[in-house]
Amino acid sequence: MNISQASEATGLPAKTIRYYEEIGLIRPDRRANGYRDFADTEVHKLRFLARARALGFGIDDCRSLLALWGDRARASADVRRIAHAHLAEIEAKITDLTAMRDTLSHLVVTCAGDGRPDCPILNTLSSSD
Amino acid sequence: MNISQASEATGLPAKTIRYYEEIGLIRPDRRANGYRDFADTEVHKLRFLARARALGFGIDDCRSLLALWGDRARASADVRRIAHAHLAEIEAKITDLTAMRDTLSHLVVTCAGDGRPDCPILNTLSSSD
DNA sequence: CTTGACCTTCCAGTCACGGGAACCCTTATG
């Protein structure tokens, strides 16, 4: 299977697939002409990576999860630990973004948004308290 | 005012302040010995930038907001447009992160997290549907 | 034989800084 077919099969851009190989997440075979040749196992890994990335896991987490996936003697506690830590990061981000959103939406509502220069948004940004 | 004092007055690291000068957001004076000398106006700009960055505005937005702040003939509609677009981005991120959190928290709850290898998290990541 | 669609590697850029090296300026102390 060529890289474009692997791309279509996984939804990952070819560039991303090459990058994953470069950093050692996958190791596709090579044909005599130098082209990558993706076996089913590599395509499975790519799909796994695509799903993990879609859940926001970083590359390092993906590497660990991939290793655990391939380890028959793994403990589910190890997987859970990674997922739980990532969940905590996501929740922290949501908290931050929600605070930003609340402040901003209040400001946007308060701002007249007309041709006059008076603007509570700028007033808030430049306030000296 | 030296850079370390400007840093303390604004909460921004000295490195960040130098970076803001490098990209043209501020323009502090220079003393004879080459040291930066921050007048009140520059410190005000830095505080403005710190607040705008804390609300998640990108550097380009900060540049625009700073220009509008210094423009007496500005229209508040211009400010509002920037803030509204940024608000939409934040809300989109919150939506994405919330979806991730929901999926992940469900998986974490479902996973036994013990010594056994069976793990719904990995099962989901490797499922072929 | 040529065209066009693949594939390859390598280099540069993204965003908003942070770390660290190498070096200059000022002040205090032995």
Add this chain to the structure above:
DNA sequence: CATAAGGGTTCCCGTGACTGGAAGGTCAAG
């Protein structure tokens, strides 16, 4: 006077996870 500490300066590299593009090899069709 020498020196050490604690400012300041510039310059360059690294971050995460790719993305874009250039230069060039390979393959199938007409």
